[in-house]
Amino acid sequence: MTTGIQVRGLRKDFPVRDKGLFGPRGTKRAVDGLDLDIPAGRITGLLGLNGAGKTTTIKILATLLRPSAGTVRVDGLDTVADARAVRRRINLIAGGERMVYHRMTGAENLWYFGQLYDVPRAELRTRIAELLDLVGLTDAADTAVERYSRGMTQRLAIARGLINRPAYLLLDEPTLGLDAPIARDLRKVVAELAAAGTGVLLTSHYLTEVEELCGHVYVISEGRHLAQGSPAELKAATGSHRTVRLTVTNPGPATAAVADRFGARREPRPDGGELLVLSHPDDVAGPLAAAIVGAGGSIGGLEIAEASLEDAILRLADGEARALAGVAG
Known part of the structure; x- marks a missing residue:
């Protein structure tokens, strides 16, 4: 059995x-x-x-x-x-x-x-x-x-x-x-x-x-x-990786080059600093921080957010919606 x-x-x-109540019956x-x-x-x-x-x-x-x-x-x-x-x-x-x-x-x-x-x-x-x-x-x-x-x-x-x-x-x-x-x-x-x-x-x-x-x-x-x-x-499978958010208080060409090398997104801050955002399957927070310091940068903050199952489900649902829209089109 x-x-x-x-x-x-x-x-x-x-x-x-x-x-309504008296409309045609469907399923x-x-x-x-x-x-x-x-x-x-x-x-x-x-x-x-x-x-x-x-x-x-x-x-x-x-x-x-x-x-x-x-x-x-x-x-x-x-x-x-x-x-x-x-x-x-x-x-x-x-x-x-x-x-x-x-x-x-x-x-x-x-x-x-x-x-x-x-x-x-x-x-x-x-x-x-x-x-x-x-x-x-x-x-x-x-x-x-x-x-x-x-x-x-x-x-x-x-x-x-x-x-x-x-x-x-x-x-x-x-x-x-x-x-x-x-x-x-x-x-x-x-x-x-x-x-x-x-x-x-x-x-x-x-x-x-x-x-x-x-x-x-x-x-x-x-x-x-x-x-x-x-x-x-x-x-x-859905590319849902941990996200690193690192704040550089004194950005410059050298720290920008590091960010580009790691594939991090650069976002300017109102105080003149710069936020680097990077999603990656591996633990890159330490190497990224070390490289920024090595390039003369100062770190004002570091946050690491683990990948979530919710992100994966939303990506899957969004991918199906896009596929269905493509079929319908």
Whole structure:
């Protein structure tokens, strides 16, 4: 049996009306021919700009939506034909969505969902206590969720998503609205789950979170595949490099020659100095500063900004937009 989640040729169309309630009926394609692999024991990222199709894809994987075409298999089980069996192997944590019952207490919610997932009763009470402690809600266990803050509700949703010890965990903006300490604890838990063999699919607008956790990332746009690879590979492939910003307080012909040799952009400053800006895959800050000093220049400031995954995604999306514009033209 093939293990992991395998997505092949996934497509999802939604019915829409072009002109109001009584306009002609059409379709909007939210996911368009995606292939994904989410193996056990690894955290895989799914990234893209708003409207890229990430949440729709995750809901299909979670059996909440049926695909219009293509297949999704979880350890060889089809998410449509074998939906009940698939649900026992997965769970979903989604930030910003109502995933618990507000008129029940925190403990009652976990008891209810634990029974839905057939967690043995002898184990369930201990499991509930462990999860409430994990998300910092032990003291609120017997409080109705309608009295929880947004952050507390999201923490309870995290505990609900872990109640059945899922083999595959689908995370759609899981830290949205969480305080920094709780978000950090969740990242730690997710990393530990993956190390123990859980397969994880993560979408997040906090890209530092993705860089910290994900060994492999898929980037999509308008439901289509754009690129894949490790965060470092995506940054390198899109030319997203660390940026050096060096201020020269007494620029002259000699320092200008150094800037040209390194390929740095020169920007005049109001105080008569000059800002040198250079993006490069290697660590050139030290050699550039040394060369400027060697040319008689004085350094007024030095900043180094590491390449970001956000830069890479924006470059990918911009490149696709340009390509589509070229085709349309």
